[in-house]
Amino acid sequence: MRTYAIVNRKGGVGKTTTAVELAFILATSCEQRVLFIDADSQGDGTALMMGGRTDQLEGAGLAEVLRYDLAYYPDVIYTTDIAGVDILPATEGLGDFELECLLGQERADLNRLRSLLDVIAEDGEYDAVVIDCPPYYSVSCLSALAACDSIIIPADCSAYSTTGMAGLVRQIDNIRRACPQVNVAGVLVTQWHRSSVGEDAVQTLREESPVPIFRTVIRRSDKAVESTWAREPVGNWSPFSAAARDYRAWVAELLEQEGQNHV
Template sequence: MRQKRRCENMKTISIVNLKGGVGKTVTAVNLAAILATEYNARVLLIDADHQGNASRFYRIPAEPGTLADLFEGMCLCYSDLVQHTIYRGLDVIPADMSLAALDLDGSLPDDVQGGTPRDRALRVLTDLRDAVIEDDAYDYLIIDCPPAFSVASISAVAASSDIVIPVKPGAFEIDGMAELLRQIDGIRRVNGAVQVGVLLTMWHNADVVRQGEDWLRANCPVPVFQTRIRRTDKVDESTFAREPVCQWSPTSAAARDYRAWVREYLGGGTDGAQG
């Protein structure tokens, strides 16, 4: 029987980068799978991206409800939105295009107490986190964010204990660093207490990648994890097959790297990472 644990130390980890296609969703779905299947943890993966990629990955339909229902006040309790995956201990709250409507003026309910509709929306994921802690329901909340500072992603940042920023080092140049600094600044303004760590994804052995990595490690104001995730076709294959890469190809470079990264992360948050 699954051992009952207290989750006062529950971690809420958001995967954030305003840049698209850097490996946020791949990181979120694989982190969730590794924690559930290899660490016996109770994991709730929250899809906060209207693209719904994490939901599709785990074959989670938009019925009976999606994260947008919590923001719109159509659903009051997160547990009504939770769906199980085929992996023991891994549940998902899905998202779909309806989440995008939140960022349009006037789409948030205006009949709520305590602040403007936007203020309330920004608290939704913090309230969800607190309810999960009260229920002792999960050990980890993992939030896959869209490539935008949307209402849902700001709400995710506000609720987080940890933020992981996946970065593709090959595509890295001075502009990229300036943008990353602006993002970290924005994150800190929303949540001053959050731990931020940068994870190098789609790493491969090329001059431009190694130079980008060296530059980032020397200049990044937040820790950069030692472990980097190598680029391999197995990740694309696993996404197509909708299986975590550790299940699809356990010995592939990305599977080994994601396992090593989770070990590093659990070993000391981002503290063990290189500053």
């Protein structure tokens, strides 16, 4: 079982879109059994994966895993609209739990998610786990970093100034310091479009980044925005849009990098 965490402390860089698309492609094109974990208390990934049926969640989710150290995972895992993808959702209680930890009213144990994933791995239920992280370090984000094998960092280069680039490099250093065991699979350039700023930013990134930059870049596409509104993976909403095709090419690159077979 491979576990990927999609991380960047910046918001709006395509973390949730990338996490949803990775889970969708692994399940549909690669026929893997995938568990999607929503570690962002905003619940964007949960809403997308459940097609808005979040009222069916009955309360238990990642918050309960982090709070009570749950090991009986059938209570917190749900089916999604995508065949082959199950979800451990972000429910209402996740934001509350994060706040209680910040206030010192609850004790944060950053290894609880990892312990749960060890149990799930032993049972052999899933081939891959994809964790969508929030745009800040929180108990759920650090639990995700502690639980994953590889990190993928989406970065919207058109939005980066030189200082933004330095911030990204520093962020990667911080992640590596916090979790030396973790492999940074690479930075994925998202929402790319042809412009001198975007091209310069990607070029600088390729020259200065301390970690690999994926060869494939994800182009900016209105279909990606539409799919977010429609609460569908872009590969389902518009399979031949630039973003959907780029995500398929990127997943092939990722699996090849890991020595896994792909379609």
